[in-house]
Amino acid sequence: MAYCPKCGIRVERDNRPCPLCSFPIPKVNEDGEEVVRVRKFPKTTNPYPSYMRRVLNRIFIFITLLVFVAVSLMAYIDYELNEMFTWSRYSNLSVLAGWGFIFFTFGYVKNYYKVLIGIGLDMLILLFGLDLFNGSLDWFIPLAFPIVTGTTVVAILYWSVVRALSVRGFNVIGFFFIAAVILIMWINFFIQNYQNKTDPLNWLIVTVLQLLPVLLIMLYVKYGMPERIKQKIARKFHL
Structure with a gap:
């Protein structure tokens, strides 16, 4: 038997509320111990995503x-x-x-590599169709296909190198500029080849001359720039 905590009359087990004073009687188990209901805290999930x-x-x-x-x-x-x-x-x-x-x-599409490949294929289909509608594939094969394919490959390689080497901070920007210069020279090569103006030696010299300033800037940022300025720039751009 159980007793009402307020008026003290004897009540049946789990008889809630009290038939006399309507006080809510706590539930008890077979051993006469009060069963305490534990209120769980809400899950701390971020609703923003x-x-x-x-x-x-x-x-x-x-x-x-x-x-x-x-x-x-x-x-x-x-x-x-x-x-x-x-x-x-x-x-x-x-x-x-x-x-x-x-x-x-x-x-x-969650996978970054699949996103890059998908965008590359999307651009290839677009350019192929635009050239095909003119009646012949004049510029797609010698110009559009290698440029789009090269852009996709450079983007995949850049992401792979950044992930494999755990590149952080200013190095991410440095690798990005190197990838951009390589891509620009790749595009320039096929444009000159399409115009029948390709000079491999001249193209190689121009490539080296464009990569050299980027490498010098990276070396200065890595070894010559004061640490105080690095920290300010890193905080400013969340590097």
Whole structure:
């Protein structure tokens, strides 16, 4: 039997509240000990990522619907005016390629390497289609394909080196400038080759001359810049 803590009358086990004074009688187990209910603290989860994910999903759905309407409308207008698809091929392909770029940059693909490869393939499809619509592949194979492929490869290598070497701080910027110079020279090589103006020796000299200032700046930042200035810049740009 149990007793009411307020008025003291005897009550049945788990008879809550007290039939006399309506006082809430605590639950007791078989041994007569009061069962204490432990209130758990709420989980300390950060709601911001899930909130941003919902916002991005809504934006992406809106953009997808807008792209569908725009592509359908341009194709319809083009066909009604010309009884065939002419200018709408270029515009629709560009719009769809932009949609693909948004898809890869909105976080639906988690792997960084897959994102880079996906964006590279998206650009290749766009440029291939634009060149093909002209009736022949004049500039895609000698110019667009190596440039886009080289850009994708340099981006993948840059990310791999940064991760493998655990590059931090100013070194990230230094490696980025080196990758940018290499990419610029890669693009310059194929542009000159496309224009039949390639001079390998001249191209090599120009490459070295462009890399040299970057290397000198990196050496100065690494060994010559005062530590106090480094810390200020690092705090300013969160390096």
